Amino acid sequence: MHIEDQIPLLEELLLEWKKRIGDEYMGYHNHVYRRVHFCLSLKECNDEEREKIIIAGVFHDIGIWIEDTADYIEPSIPPAMAYLERRNLQAWNEEITLMITEHHKLREYKGELSSLVELFRKADLVDFSFGAFKFGLPKTTVKAVKKYFPNASFHKNLAKLAARWFVKHPLNPAPMMKW
Template sequence: MSELIIKVERPRVEALLQPYKDSIGDDYLGYRNHVYRTITYAMHFLNNDQQFEQLVETAFVYHDIGLWTDHELAYLEPSEAVALRDNEKYGWGLDPELLQGAIHWHHKIFAYKGPHQKVIEACRKADWIDASKGMLRKGMAKSIIKKVEGTFPNHGFHDTLLRLAKEYGGSTLVGGIKVTRGIVKW
């Protein structure tokens, strides 16, 4: 892998998140930093190849957005729909199959094999690293994870996920089951 590059300013990410800031509300800073962490990890897995940056940034802005736009614990399809709609509406020209795949498979437990494997797998591993708070490293050095987490603090993001599971599911247990059934892919 290449040298770690941490971009603390990502104008595309800020522009894409802006229309959803009110929907995300008090959870905004935690989600924003989750997006920045996952982008950093994925781009590191992709050797910081700039041809993938716009797609990776876009996929991670939208990957969990359905939690707030649709108030759904099974948020993959709603998140994909919002991303695909905006891609078409604003004429970004991103490959819709790749954009949808990066969102759809980001919670896949086992390695993704299929079209666009390189990018989708980088995104999948990046999200697992951050979702597990670095307990699952997916080949990433602990020192890198610590540096990325230090640059983009959690701001309660993981607590937000537990709170939303309870709010949308009626209880943390029921919500956790709904989330697991709705987003985890084998």
């Protein structure tokens, strides 16, 4: 597997959020790189699919830092839509939105535009589960990507965010999850 350590579009988009993300930047940066690599390892993608994966990857959790909340899915969508509008890519709005809104779905996504939406969901689960779920990815691939793009406290910071949320919302402990 070829690991890309610099993906120009990804770097450009994430850099716009570096100040907002602050000390958690490297953790999110590496999370996005891991999930992009997992997507591209699970499916051979054409250039358009690859670009969609990168765009959705950058924006999929950005609502964490916009709203400082564990209920971050919906706040992650407007910046993605604004970016697509700036690039005159509004034809991708529905698919990118679904990639963001469905990426924590626990069951397979079978709706419209399911190919990339489901791929994106699987890649996030590979990363979120620390490779416990692989969806056919070789263990060596998961290990290599994780080694190249270390966690940098990403999951630890998510756990802290979730704990703060749970104290205030015990009846809705995981608002970002879907069945």
